[in-house]
Amino acid sequence: MKVYDGIIQGLEEAIAYNEGKIKARTNTMSIEPVPDFEAAEIKSIRNELGMTQVLFAGFMGVSTKTVEAWESGRNMPNGPARRILTMLKADPALPQRLNIIAK
Numbered sequence: 001m002k003v004y005d006g007i008i009q010g011l012e013e014a015i016a017y018n019e020g021k022i023k024a025r026t027n028t029m030s031i032e033p034v035p036d037f038e039a040a041e042i043k044s045i046r047n048e049l050g051m052t053q054v055l056f057a058g059f060m061g062v063s064t065k066t067v068e069a070w071e072s073g074r075n076m077p078n079g080p081a082r083r084i085l086t087m088l089k090a091d092p093a094l095p096q097r098l099n100i101i102a103k
Contacts (some may be wrong), residue, residue, distance in 0.1 A: 012043060034082045043058035046071070048092050051101075060084060076082055 016022045037045075046056045046067070053071070057064045060081060069075035077085060087094055095101040 007032075032086075034079050035086060037070075037077060037082060037085055039071050041089075042067075042077070042085065043071045045088050049054065050089065050103075055101075059101060 013022065017024060041078065046053070049056065053067045054064050057067045060067070062081070067077065070077055091097075096103060
């Protein structure tokens with residue numbers, strides 16, 4: 001589809017919606033907000049996983065200095081890292097189940 005055709009299609013759909021000929025699509029899913037983590041909580045998650053800071057940094061895809069900064073409270077993880085921490089807190093076996101880390 002060319003850009004022009006896509007624009008025309010979108011405008012036609014907008015007109016049809018405005019005239020009541022079609023209904024808007026709705027999203028039935030909801031997403032939990034990404035929580036914040038305190039420094040001690042991050043360290044607790046790492047310890048629960050049985051990982052050193054070096055191994056945890058490798059798993060999270062960040063530097064060891066970043067993990068040190070998180071655990072000392074000098075810096076906080078961003079959105080994707082916070083989502084992963086949420087998943088790890090809920091399921092500490094996740095890295096092994098996904099074959100990311102072998103024990």
